[in-house]
Amino acid sequence: MTALPATGAALTFSPAAAASEPDPLVPLYHEWLDARRTCRALAALPGNEDWDDPRAVAAEARETAAEKQMLTLKPTSFEGIGALAALAWVFVGPATLDPQEFAEQAQSFECRALMAIWKACTGQDGYPVT
Secondary structure: OOOOOOOOOOOOOOHHHHOOOOOOHHHHHHHHHHHHHHHHHHHOOOOOOOOOOHHHHHHHHHHHHHHHHHOOOOOOOHHHHHHHHHHHHHHHOOOOOOHHHHHHHOOOHHHHHHHHHHHHHHOOOOOOOO
16 A cells, blocks of 8 residues: 555546547657657668668657657556556566567566556557557
8 A cells, every 4th residue: 555645545547537538648659659660660771870860860859759748748548558658668678689588578577567557558468569
């Protein structure tokens, strides 16, 4: 019970109450995903070893802008909470591309907590989509 706010207020979330308006995080999450995928695709360009290709720079700027905006907004849907879980996964998730090491690192408490939130909010199995 020590994790509850000092006021004793219960943590509540009502997606039905928020359903009247679109979640502001969802389009930002999709923008962030698109920018990340573009960055990855451009990373393989010949001559872009220093990430100075203007398209890579622009994609990185889009990613950073969407990320910063996501962190300023309150989610109003399970999808929005899932989007924040995916963002958090980038910061605390496994730091390797080796499949065996990745699976081992994904068993940390931090990763398991984020995966549980992701799965609960999205209904998807596996790791948060980043």
